[in-house]
């Protein structure tokens with residue numbers, strides 16, 4: 095199974111680039127930028143990475159991102175992630191980045207986007223992996239702040255495919271961002287959002303009906319509302335599920351109780367993703383490996399998950415057909 099997963103062609107659709115920041119690289123960049131971080135060793139960092147909930151994690155995650163200053167830092171961070179993708183047979187990735195985490199500290203939007211997008215271009219050439227960027231608004235900040243970010247992004251519109259919504263969910267419902275989503279859609283961005291990770295089903299309804307989202311990040315709590323499940327299926331919208339993240343943030347208590355297979359059986363389209371791999375104990379393949387083992391997923395299930403990862407990506411239909419065909423061939427040879 096491990097080899098089957100390792101060689102399975104796949105896409106990753108839920109990944110925060112700031113959450114891919116590995117401790118060793120954090121030390122290296124902090125050192126060259128002469129920034130003090132509150133840890134001396136990788137072991138100390140790992141000890142600090144114990145979370146009771148989303149907010150616990152976010153506090154540490156924003157602190158980690160604060161050592162990123164120069165375009166080269168954003169480049170190195172992104173290129174390292176893409177190298178890991180390449181080693182896991184991730185052929186396409188849709189990367190979220192949080193501009194406000196950086197612009198709030200006085201780093202320009204331009205530095206962030208240029209570093210990230212240059213790494214993506216180089217990885218496409220050198221590693222044969224394609225990527226799209228998702229600009230995510232921090233939902234604990236105001237809609238006005240999100241508008242500022244939207245305006246900053248417009249000169250770089252050709253580098254950004256979609257918008258997302260992340261950070262502290264409870265108390266910050268999707269409806270808070272109604273107007274900025276409307277404007278972003280008019281600018282040609284595809285609307286996506288985190289919903290129902292800790293928040294109630296009502297937040298998922300709002301993300302669908304008020305923000306018009308085309309994909310739900312996490313979405314676990316849709317299971318509490320039968321009508322919502324039906325609606326998600328009817329609209330053919332996928333959930334980007336992140337098993338190890340759910341364990342790390344105590345959204346799910348034990349992987350054996352993870353609802354991924356139940357979601358598939360209900361007819362929901364789900365994908366497997368790492369979310370913040372440097373913080374949650376595993377890259378995307380580790381998520382596949384651990385959830386396969388915990389739930390006893392078959393090779394059939396794994397191929398469905400990988401097919402979903404391409405079919406619910408933002409790739410063209412032609413690309414989706416090609417990847418579906420290559421997954422059929424892969425299954426035929428390796429079943």
Ligand code: HPA
Pocket residue numbers: 110113148260261262263288291339369370
């Ligand atoms: N949820 C919300 N915000 C985030 C996450 C997440 O899982 N990861 C990074 N920012």
Ligand code: ZN
Pocket residue numbers: 108109110260288311369
């Ligand atoms: Zn996320």
